[in-house]
Amino acid sequence: MSQNESTIDSESESLITTDVQPDTSAEPVSSATTIVETEQLDVYYGDDQALDDVSIAIPENQVTALIGPSGCGKSTFLRCLNRMNDLIDIARIDGTVTLRGTDIYDDAVDPVALRRKIGMVFQKPNPFPKSIYDNVAYGLKVQGKKVTDERVEEALRGAALWDEVKDQLDQSGLELSGGQQQRLCIARAIAPDPEIILMDEPTSALDPVAASKIEDLIDELVEDYTVIIVTHNMQQAARISDQTAVFLTGGELVEFDDTTTIFENPADDRVEDYITGKFG
Amino acid sequence: MARKAYRDRLATLRTDIVLFGELVVERYESAVAAAANGDLREADRIVRGDDEINRRYLELEGDCIDLIARNQPVAGDLRLITASFKILTDLERIGDLATNLAERTEYRSGVHPAVDIESLGLAAGEMVDAAVDAYEDDDPAACRSVAVDDDSLDSDCEATTERIIRELLAEQTAGDSKGLARTVDTTTRGLLTVRDIERVGDHAVNIAARTLYMLDTDNELLY
Numbered sequence: 382m383s384q385n386e387s388t389i390d391s392e393s394e395s396l397i398t399t400d401v402q403p404d405t406s407a408e409p410v411s412s413a414t415t416i417v418e419t420e421q422l423d424v425y426y427g428d429d430q431a432l433d434d435v436s437i438a439i440p441e442n443q444v445t446a447l448i449g450p451s452g453c454g455k456s457t458f459l460r461c462l463n464r465m466n467d468l469i470d471i472a473r474i475d476g477t478v479t480l481r482g483t484d485i486y487d488d489a490v491d492p493v494a495l496r497r498k499i500g501m502v503f504q505k506p507n508p509f510p511k512s513i514y515d516n517v518a519y520g521l522k523v524q525g526k527k528v529t530d531e532r533v534e535e536a537l538r539g540a541a542l543w544d545e546v547k548d549q550l551d552q553s554g555l556e557l558s559g560g561q562q563q564r565l566c567i568a569r570a571i572a573p574d575p576e577i578i579l580m581d582e583p584t585s586a587l588d589p590v591a592a593s594k595i596e597d598l599i600d601e602l603v604e605d606y607t608v609i610i611v612t613h614n615m616q617q618a619a620r621i622s623d624q625t626a627v628f629l630t631g632g633e634l635v636e637f638d639d640t641t642t643i644f645e646n647p648a649d650d651r652v653e654d655y656i657t658g659k660f661g
Numbered sequence: 662m663a664r665k666a667y668r669d670r671l672a673t674l675r676t677d678i679v680l681f682g683e684l685v686v687e688r689y690e691s692a693v694a695a696a697a698n699g700d701l702r703e704a705d706r707i708v709r710g711d712d713e714i715n716r717r718y719l720e721l722e723g724d725c726i727d728l729i730a731r732n733q734p735v736a737g738d739l740r741l742i743t744a745s746f747k748i749l750t751d752l753e754r755i756g757d758l759a760t761n762l763a764e765r766t767e768y769r770s771g772v773h774p775a776v777d778i779e780s781l782g783l784a785a786g787e788m789v790d791a792a793v794d795a796y797e798d799d800d801p802a803a804c805r806s807v808a809v810d811d812d813s814l815d816s817d818c819e820a821t822t823e824r825i826i827r828e829l830l831a832e833q834t835a836g837d838s839k840g841l842a843r844t845v846d847t848t849t850r851g852l853l854t855v856r857d858i859e860r861v862g863d864h865a866v867n868i869a870a871r872t873l874y875m876l877d878t879d880n881e882l883l884y
Contacts, residue, residue: 593664600666619731620667644730 413440416607417462417577422476424457424466424632431457432632435476439624441576444599444608446618446640449628450655455611458628459579462609463499464492480576497524500570504582506562508554513537513546513565516554520569532572539605540568541598560591564598571606578602580610584617596621615656619644627652667732671741674724675797678745678752681717682793682868685752685759686786688714689861692759693782696766696854707763714756721749737875744875748796751864751871755789758857758864765850773851775824781858784814788865796872801879807869808882811862818859825851 415438424432432454439445447455457466464485466472478485485495500520508516517536518528526532533550537543542564546557554565563583570578580599584592599608599621612618618625618640625643627636629651636649647653688707695703725746728734734742762782765772772778788810795803825848832844870882 597665616733619733620664640731641727645726 413443415439416441416481417609418479419458419461420477420479422458422461422478423474424454424461425473426469427471430632432461435632435634437626437634437637439607439609441607442603442605443623444603444610444621445624445626446622447609447611447626447628448613448615448618448655450630451613453628453630454632455626455628456581457632459501459581459609459611462577462579463496463501465501467492493524497573498575499577499579500573500575501579502563502566502570502581502583505586506559506566508557508562508565508569510553510555512551513554513557514550516565517568517572520572524573526573536568536572537565539571539602540564541594541601542568558591560587560594563587563591563595567595567598567602571602575606577607577609580608582611582613585613592617615644627655629655664732667728670724670728670732671738674721674728674745675741677721677724678748679793679797681721681749682752682789682796684717685714685756686790686793689755689759689762689789690783690786692762692766693778693786696762696772696782697779699766701766704763704766708760711756711760714753718749718753718756722746725749740875740878744796744871747871748868751867755861755864758861761857762854765854772854773825773828773847775828776821776851776854778854778858781814781817781821781855782861784810784817785858785861785865788814788862789868792865792868792872795869796875799876801873801876804869804873804876804882808866811866814862815859818855818862821855822852825855 418436418438420436422432422435423430435454435458447458449455460466461474461478462485466474474486480495480498483490509519511519514533517533520536521528521532534543534547537546542561545561546552546565554562557565563586567578567583584595587595596617599610602608603623610618610622622640624637625640626634627643627647627649629635636643636647636652638648642648643652644656647656653659688710691703692707694700695707725742728742729739732738762778788807791803791810792807794800795807829844829848832841866882870880873879873882
């Protein structure tokens with residue numbers, strides 16, 4: 382590699398500058414440790430309520446899928462977890478969201494530090510008009526990490542892309558195929574070594590083969606990260622997730638359980654109707 | 662390879678079915694030996710071991726359901742899972758039939774002398790073993806061979822049944838009422854034993870038939 386190394390000012394992993402008392406109440410569906418938890422979470426966009434009293438405990442190092450019809454609030458919920466909704470002026474949030482017991486909406490929490498721990502991948506691959514190398518390096522720089530060839534390679538390997546691009550790191554990221562671009566975005570997201578990766582319909586713009594590669598990648602990512610994925614594809618949720626949360630219209634979390642239970646024996650009739658296509 | 666986790670689960674299911682088949686064959690052949698030798702201790706082990714077979718059956722059935730519910734298998738994958746689902750039931754039933762044989766070992770008067778338990782029983786056991794091997798090895802020819810062997814087993818079972826009935830009728834003609842009561846008892850157990858062994862052969866054919874369909878979409882043995 383010929384790329385330069387650069388350093389950024391902060392390597393700190395701390396979210397906050399003052400003491401915040403952790404809140405550890407939870408009703409997890411898994412025996413795994415809870416990494417992120419919401420309590421009575423309400424979200425409003427102006428006068429419209431997007432989430433209604435959502436309480437959920439998400440286990441670490443597992444894949445949690447969020448499913449539900451359009452407009453049910455699942456993407457809103459996802460964006461609450463790394464405070465992306467802060468960027469929307471009319472958004473208002475009540476309730477609590479905790480990361481390992483720390484309230485992420487506490488005034489003392491630095492949103493940038495939070496997003497270092499919680500990366501995000503979007504529906505449409507959005508690489509920067511830069512080289513493959515610089516796309517990953519940017520992920521490190523913006524999160525205050527030192528850029529090294531080793532870290533870039535590690536991120537590209539982690540995204541199962543290294544073998545395909547190792548000889549063309551100077552090539553523009555925009556010249557890659559759609560599936561490769563999405564994996565490049567995943568490499569960019571994991572480069573700062575986050576704890577959680579949020580994915581908002583990461584395969585909906587991809588063909589089935591490229592989508593399959595992303596699904597395989599998610600299966601590998603959970604060895605090191607917690608993955609929370611919004612998907613409109615119920616079959617995808619069934620295939621790749623350990624837990625599934627079902628949201629229905631009105632921003633209500635109707636059921637949250639291990640994926641096998643949701644798809645084989647859901648407790649709520651509305652979930653049964655939704656996953657069998659009778660809903661609506 | 663795409664969908665590696667799913668592929669791994671399919672391979673694991675297949676391995677688990679083969680291991681379950683080997684467990685059932687071991688229990689069945691032990692039951693045959695126990696019945697042939699009047700080994701009550703071994704018979705008791707077989708009877709108590711049926712819970713383990715039932716538990717494993719339900720676990721593997723659950724694995725099949727889970728694979729279907731969560732992975733939407735199609736084509737060869739769907740045939741593998743549905744064939745495995747059906748084969749599991751046959752294996753579990755063979756486990757029940759092994760238990761039947763073991764339970765009859767407890768009767769000291771024994772099974773009717775016309776029943777060569779060892780010869781008939783082991784022939785059926787070899788068929789099950791061959792059918793499980795065919796499933797493991799993707800071997801359509803071996804599937805068809807199991808069906809041929811079943812014709813021979815059926816013939817032997819029919820001949821044995823006929824001998825038992827003839828002896829019962831002869832006893833009745835002789836008019837020895839005390840001996841007749843004893844003979845009815847052993848005759849009943851003899852007929853049930855022959856029927857169970859014959860059923861083991863039928864389950865072996867079912868396993869072969871499902872395997873053949875799984876491999877070649879050939880339903881020749883299903884009817």
